[in-house]
Amino acid sequence: MEKIPNKGPALIVYYHAAIPIDYYYFLANVIIQKGRTCHSVADHFIFKIPGFKLLLEVFSVIHGPQEECVRALKNGDLLGISPGGVREALFSDETYPLLWGKRRGFAQVAIDSQVPVIPMFTQNVREGFRSLGTLRLFRWLYERFRFPFAPVYGGFPVKFRTFLGDPIPYDPDLNAAELAERVQQAVQSLIDEHQKIPGSILRALLERFHTKHKEH
Incomplete structure (x- = not known):
């Protein structure tokens, strides 16, 4: 947690699990250990779920227009985003591929805000919950209709360890x-x-x- 500034803005970029329970714990730790709130970017479909609007407001979740992200960072806040988003959540697997495509909006946000970027990854997060998104039907539904549905199973009490990399400073x-x-x-x-x-x-x-950590 020493990588997270006690004050001032930073963009946290993380790998998206099938269910990002590690990110929820991270947000809680930021509040408890740093006394700070971290804004989060979520996919548009989350905002369409009935009854979720108030919950999203309480947890400072935004749906991600670049201007709104830049505004939060220029206000001195922390902001978390996963470039892989729903696609990575549903279709990555136990080999942990990053499914970012050509997404660069998060990088442009960091440049426009002139803030450091802090990379984040949680060990074993795919073993806590697994997605059946690798099955062809669910991938087809998403790519054709942007229908983000693939069964998730798990809740296994595996050992999670979240790692934050060194901040990548703003470079004009x-x-x-x-x-x-x-x-x-x-x-x-x-x-x-x-x-x-x-x-x-x-x-x-x-x-x-x-x-014991990863064996090489």
């Missing part, structure tokens, strides 16, 4: 594409360092009983 010489690539490499480095591939539910369960 970097454009959005270059910064996006650098951030993706930083998140990938956290995965390479801390996650044994492919992920194993049994191994992740056993890690609750010892503190």
Whole structure:
């Protein structure tokens, strides 16, 4: 948590699990340890769920227009975003591929706000909950209709460890594409360092009983 500034803005960029329970814990830790609120960017469909509007407002969730993100950061707030979003949540798997495509909006937000970017990854987060999105039918439904439905199973009491990388400082010489690539490499480095591939539910369960990190 020492990577998170005690005051001032920063953009936290994280790998999106099938259910991002690690990110919820992270938000709680920011409040408890830093006394700060972290705004979050969520997919548009979340805002269409009946009864969710008030909950989203309480947790400072925004639906992500770049102008609104820049405004939050220029106000001195923290902001969390996952470039992989729903696609990564549903269609990544226990080999932990980053499914960011050519998304660069988050990088442009960091450039326009002139803030550092902090990469984040949680070990074993795919072993806590698994998605059946790799089945062809669910991928087809999403790509054809943007229907974000794929069954998720799990709730396994595996050992999670969240790692924050070194902040990537604002660099006026970097454009959005270059910064996006650098951030993706930083998140990938956290995965390479801390996650044994492919992920194993049994191994992740056993890690609750010892503190051994990834074996190289």
